[in-house]
Amino acid sequence: MRIAISTGGGDAPGLNAVIRAAVLSAINRGWEVLGIKRGFAGLLGADEVIPMTKETVRGIGHQGGTILRTTNRGNPFCYPRRRTDGTVDEVDRSDEVIDNARERGISAIITIGGDGSLAIAQRLFEKGMQIIGVPKTIDNDVNGTITTFGFDTAVTTAIEAIDKLHTTAESHDRVLVLEVMGRNSGFIALHSGVAGSADVILMPEIPFHIDKVCEKIMARDRVGRHFSIVVVAEGAFPDGGEVHMIGESLPGQAKRVGGIADGLAREIQSRTGKECRSLVLGHLQRGGVPTGYDRLLAARFGGAAVRAVEEGKWGHMVALQSPHLVTVPIIDVLREPKRVDPMHDVVQTARSLGISFGD
Amino acid sequence: MRIAISTGGGDAPGLNAVIRAAVLSAINRGWEVLGIKRGFAGLLGADEVIPMTKETVRGIGHQGGTILRTTNRGNPFCYPRRRTDGTVDEVDRSDEVIDNARERGISAIITIGGDGSLAIAQRLFEKGMQIIGVPKTIDNDVNGTITTFGFDTAVTTAIEAIDKLHTTAESHDRVLVLEVMGRNSGFIALHSGVAGSADVILMPEIPFHIDKVCEKIMARDRVGRHFSIVVVAEGAFPDGGEVHMIGESLPGQAKRVGGIADGLAREIQSRTGKECRSLVLGHLQRGGVPTGYDRLLAARFGGAAVRAVEEGKWGHMVALQSPHLVTVPIIDVLREPKRVDPMHDVVQTARSLGISFGD
Amino acid sequence: MRIAISTGGGDAPGLNAVIRAAVLSAINRGWEVLGIKRGFAGLLGADEVIPMTKETVRGIGHQGGTILRTTNRGNPFCYPRRRTDGTVDEVDRSDEVIDNARERGISAIITIGGDGSLAIAQRLFEKGMQIIGVPKTIDNDVNGTITTFGFDTAVTTAIEAIDKLHTTAESHDRVLVLEVMGRNSGFIALHSGVAGSADVILMPEIPFHIDKVCEKIMARDRVGRHFSIVVVAEGAFPDGGEVHMIGESLPGQAKRVGGIADGLAREIQSRTGKECRSLVLGHLQRGGVPTGYDRLLAARFGGAAVRAVEEGKWGHMVALQSPHLVTVPIIDVLREPKRVDPMHDVVQTARSLGISFGD
């Protein structure tokens, strides 16, 4: 039995712990393990497949990053091809990927990736490849699993940032706007905002009104709380009618370069007259040492993926449905990103705590 | 509407975050909140009931400990009474507790506590008191809820200890035995041991054979891994036939003072000839700043407890059944402690990783 | 004996620990202590002076921020005055400050502040006020003291950020530019860069050549290290001749808004063709819980300040000249900011490690 492991997409704390657990679980079953670097397309190159031994994964369980790299070489179904005239088009090289895997004697592939990688996995599975998925998303926006490794670390990083901003905001009577990850889903903003005692949380699931945001800030000011912390997911956006109103500072997601935080901070400062600063956490949420929670969850995912191989659950993804790890068909989770339910108990509790969602 | 909050039993990271969330959620509903110090019996004294305001709970969300103290004054159903001849007996003062609450105009009590406090809560509920419980257990041994606040912090503390011991064990070719909490249940040992890459995990749910433990250590030694980390729950015990064999070093739980770790370390050293040291984490697992995960979970518990009051779910306890917070009847969780299922995926993954349970 | 304590300027981790140590040291000598909020000008208002007791400072030793606020009301020597026609000019209200202190029976003031606050302290001292200074600078740019509280925390925050960026940079083959504090001095950039294993460190003391920076990045690329970490102090600038060349991306300190990191990242990306991202740490370096080192140093500063009051060392500042705390005349430290000596052993070691300073 020979299996291979690949990772795709962005970095996530815990990737190495998944790899380690999968490799050890497979080797301890007497299997051979290969590592495919840079996603599925690593199977198109000669030098991107390496043997994985106990030695390869020693001590990586608590290290950030991934020993298999994550920068994808490209999607094998529409792989970039440079033509002789210098232009570039795309070709379907998925058959090559499958052939290459067969030639190397790989009978199953465990792929750790987000929406994009899982979609590729599904198509390769439909063409007959024996694939098991492991969901990877910092934002926690993959359906079918309560959470994934890396999310707790990202939330923890955001909470630590809020804590640091809190003391400075309070000492200086300032409004601080912290932008966290979450293009489609506000999980990081919501969880870190509630745990870190933010005053305002803005997220894609609840379009906000800038005047409601400012109202909250001024209401605090009137009772002697001269500072406020606003946590905003990168994908948050103002409610329809206002897009034009705060136009230039919030020019719409497509063109936005520096993130929503800067525009929001300028707008709040101009409306409230209070000193307002912004900070974009960015890559700090992706990297670094995983939390204990994520180290365990990642190990569980890696172990469960090997059991799924053993049981031949091809086309399935391992998933957390607490307290159990289960498998779910990949096809079922691809429809749309998971989002925060605006009636979820965390949102209700946040409102009870006095946190404003700008709605 | 006037409610009261009490905490009972040992310290747990996140207690203050529960209190803060409950107090703010109640005050923002226009309710009054009292705090009862030192458990239910605080209602027997004159000076243990204090008003709780927004100011009282400001900034305590990320602080360890509890502003309401946790040392119980005693169980009101068998309260210690000092007689005139100096001897002490016990009397049932539960009616006084109920009367006292009524006189203070308290219409509902949120009690945060472990098995003991919840059992008292159930009996007071049966006598007509309007009570909502919030489970509190570092060991994660309360049924009905997937986990409770404080557990993630305790596991994280244990993982950090394992990480620190790892480098020293490896540099010095030593066997290190780390004793963690868990009288009835091995959750802390299991979770920290898997996340921290321990070599042996011993817990109450899987009685161990000392020779299996030593075998694992020597098997590692033979392949050049001259060190090992053993994580042992305080309630772990050797399998029947061996109790006598390792008698003096493991004299049975009842009489054990210094914990199981010392005896185990001595036994391993004498059997393997390898230098062996022990460490008892003890109180370090109870105290300190809660992790981000626990800060959020604690806030959710506090918020949900107030909603349960609103809905009149008397005699219920808030509980995590991911991804939702629910309520369950307290009576249903009191039967016996929650234990690790030896077939749970974490145990399976641990075995796949090569971790020995000494069985 | 009645003394007062004031803090001025920006937030710094450890401020509360200084305040706590000074208050307790004074009270335990039988003195009375007042706290002046918002800098010296707090003495011009009625409501900015509060009594300081043991209770006031309980448990604040490990908290970030300052219970005395730091936003200055203004410099009493050129205090803003709103005239009847609505325009604003400045007046010298220093005599009022001195009178106010005298009326309140304050015989000595301990002021915790940076260059600006120390300069005001010096002028008030010259007018007869009995003042002791405690240096406060995140950047470590105050002369006369080896380091100050808050600097170790800021460096630690920067190192943690580098660690996080490291794994992402390596996994994704990216160049990451991290901007840290240091307008005049590169201490944070240098210390965090060496401890965090940065590849390039840019700081005000060593003007850089952008082509040398790119050369280093490409040299790493050629030996298979496809990522690089650049740590840049906010006050770093390119060597003379090049200012024009990289003009628009680095438009000069005066007009720069978003910091040097963005322009630098764009320039590196356009010159090397490598994907390049930037991150500005900003306020994260100022806030939060002080490190153990800073907690101790802050307590030492607070204790020494009270001893300096006892000894009547007016016009002096407490200072660390390891292993001793000493006092130095404030006038001696005001001349110019402390800077990194380009021949210092840390710079030499950095060069030996292969770190480029872009020179």
Add this chain to the structure above:
Amino acid sequence: MRIAISTGGGDAPGLNAVIRAAVLSAINRGWEVLGIKRGFAGLLGADEVIPMTKETVRGIGHQGGTILRTTNRGNPFCYPRRRTDGTVDEVDRSDEVIDNARERGISAIITIGGDGSLAIAQRLFEKGMQIIGVPKTIDNDVNGTITTFGFDTAVTTAIEAIDKLHTTAESHDRVLVLEVMGRNSGFIALHSGVAGSADVILMPEIPFHIDKVCEKIMARDRVGRHFSIVVVAEGAFPDGGEVHMIGESLPGQAKRVGGIADGLAREIQSRTGKECRSLVLGHLQRGGVPTGYDRLLAARFGGAAVRAVEEGKWGHMVALQSPHLVTVPIIDVLREPKRVDPMHDVVQTARSLGISFGD
């Protein structure tokens, strides 16, 4: 030019960072570097000398432990020899060490070690070996240097423990006794105790009276502070006349097994009637990831050691005399351990803060 690096004695956070800095600094000078495992006696074995390359030290700067192991094989001047009759005696094999180094073409050795290793280094230097020392002591008890790497990490670990114990002690009205390292010197106890706001600090430099300790605890109790934290260095001892008095619980250093903390806790409990618990931090202080401060200091030591080789400062040790790294003759630092000066400003400040030293 070919140099070798060895480490001896116990683990210390930062060892790997010293090794990394020395190896890179040497290789970047065009030198060859060997690593000697298990101390000087590693030169007596065939398999304990390994080549050190950039690859060998990649990414180890922030890892605890040492890639060169620290368990000494023995002192080459009195090396254990097993005789044919099974008994063991000791022989001087130092000439072999020197010959072996010469045969391998090693022209200089950088040795990282504590008192014991430095004493061996001095004797080898006197026999003509070209040796540079790097001081290593968790306890900070080596003379000639203000501090060494690892000490800040150990103090930080102790402070974190005190923080955790604080909340539990306060919630439960308990006295907690924390034993930290420091056989000869109380630096860890003093620094962590002041930074962590302990109530009592006991250390070898100030013999304590148990009644003074209890007096402090009861004085706190009387003003409503029903808990206390006692930090005790492992080498602390009661003042002469009392040794007998508290005899059995403190039976003298030689026979003491479980550390001083247990006996002290029992004694305090029996005298004050307050619930009292003890915790021995032990190995937790030696291991784990170094703090940012220690990572920088370790890098500086490694870089300075290579410069000392370049300058031929044989028989010298690198040392921190802030803000500079210097070299001092090893012979000058061997006389006796460095101790806390009871008049040092940290002790004075501690007393001002109300901390008792039991004297």
